[in-house]
Amino acid sequence: MFLSSVLIAILLTFLLRDDQFTRTQDYVMFLLFFAVGLWITEAIPPFAVGILIVGFLVFTLGSEATIDVNRYVQTWSDGVIWLFLGGFFLAEGMKKTKLDIQLLRFAAPKFGNKAQYILLGIMIITAVTSSLMSNTATTAMMIATVTPLFAQLGYGSRVAKTLLLGIPAAASIGGMGTIIGSAPNAIAVGALETVGIKVSFLEWMMVGIPVALLLTLSFWKVLIRHYQIRNEILELDFLNVPQDSDEETIEEEIIRKRIVIVVLTGTLFLWLTSQWTGIPVSAISGIPIVALTMMGIIDADDVRALPWDTLMLVAGGLALGLAIQEQGLADYFISSLKTTEVNFFLLIFIFSVTTVLLSNFMSNTAATTILIPVAISLNSIAGDVHPSILPFIIGLSASCALLLPVSTPPNAIAYSTGQINQSEFRLGGFFIGLSGPLIIIFWTLLIYSIR
DSSP: OHHHHHHHHHHHHHHHOOTTOOHHHHHHHHHHHHHHHHHHHTSSOHHHHHHHHHHHHHHHHTTOTTOOTHHHHGGGGOHHHHHHHHHHHHHHHHHHTTHHHHHHHHHGGGGOSBHHHHHHHHHHHHHHHHTTSOHHHHHHHHHHHHHHHHHHHOTTOHHHHHHHHHHHHHHHHHGGGSGGGOHHHHHHHHHHHHTTOOOOHHHHHHHHHHHHHHHHHHHHHHHHHHTTOOSOBOOOGGGGOOOOOOSSOHHHHHHHHHHHHHHHHHHHHHHHTHHHHOOOHHHHTHHHHHHHHHTTSSOHHHHHTSOHHHHHHHHHHHHHHHHHHHTTHHHHHHHGGGGSOOOHHHHHHHHHHHHHHHHHHSOHHHHHHHHHHHHHHGGGGSTTSOTTHHHHHHHHHGGGOOSSTTTSHHHHHHHTTSSSOGGGGHHHHHHHHHHHHHHHHHHHHHHHHOO
16 A cells, blocks of 8 residues: 555656646655555554655755755644643643543533433533543543443443444534644644634634534434434433542542642633733643643653654644645646636535545544645635635534544444444434534634624
């Protein structure tokens, strides 16, 4: 598969290049097709493609005196990377102090003891938690917490199926809510920053949270209707399992939890008010990194266990997008569209659906990495349309890919329980995959039309 990706990339470069292309443009075009091929075929791990991109750009373009290859290496310390890293530290802090499980135990009983409302409560908690931490970790935590309930419900029961379909869907959808909720969000923000457009934490939430909430509620309705969940009563004793005993005293545990709560609320507050305080979002992200390590909440082993591969993939994607823009490749291919009449609404619909389709069969991070640089170049033919609209729509649509067990890690975790069949993912895959883009497009256009 690796060799096939190389050969196809060479062929496409030869067929699509212009006679006026420079050597550096040929290199970047080959890299684009090569990276896409590797991401689709998964011949090497996705994060390895990110590393390959940066290395390839440095070694092939480094001899050009007019090109500063340091910019490609510096994407590994880009503000978006720091923003993501701050989110990782917050998530790890919540996990270490069991605040995530405590949130579930506190909130779930508020929804009563009817199965349909317990499902709603767990989906909402999953979506909210996923906006602050990895959707994979959120899904694993939520499914592990409700697993004792499956013994009460029986193998393959209707309620169990709704939980195992609702939790991973809510985890993916909830990631839309914040910039740190999913990698595609961060890629969209990072790509916009390269063209001088800064997106605040609050601005993203204004678009992402309503969409995530509406999709979560809609899919909940679909689940209870499809599986005919009505007035079944569930016992919530499974939430009262004893906590693991630690060597630390209860007082120390309380102090550690309070530290994480203070750091979490302080960081979120500064993120949300960054456009008024003037403090860069990336600088604010340093607060949890410094505070949680200095206070001993997160140790060296925890730091080593963080998902660094995601950061490498994001950094590589940012470097590829930067190279495509600097070498004018996207502008070259888009220039042919300038001579034709392009309906912008049709364009954003095509991009949105394409994002969902690609994300079902490859990493949604890779899909957005490929599409967003092209979308930003299309802003020049979009007239007076706000330049953030198309990247926002692509970033959010990437979280709507739920068709297969392998489409997202949350789906894979739910499938691994053995209580649902692969075909049952089609319900969420088709519903969210079709309605998601429409809701995203409508809400994004509405928000930017009234600004």
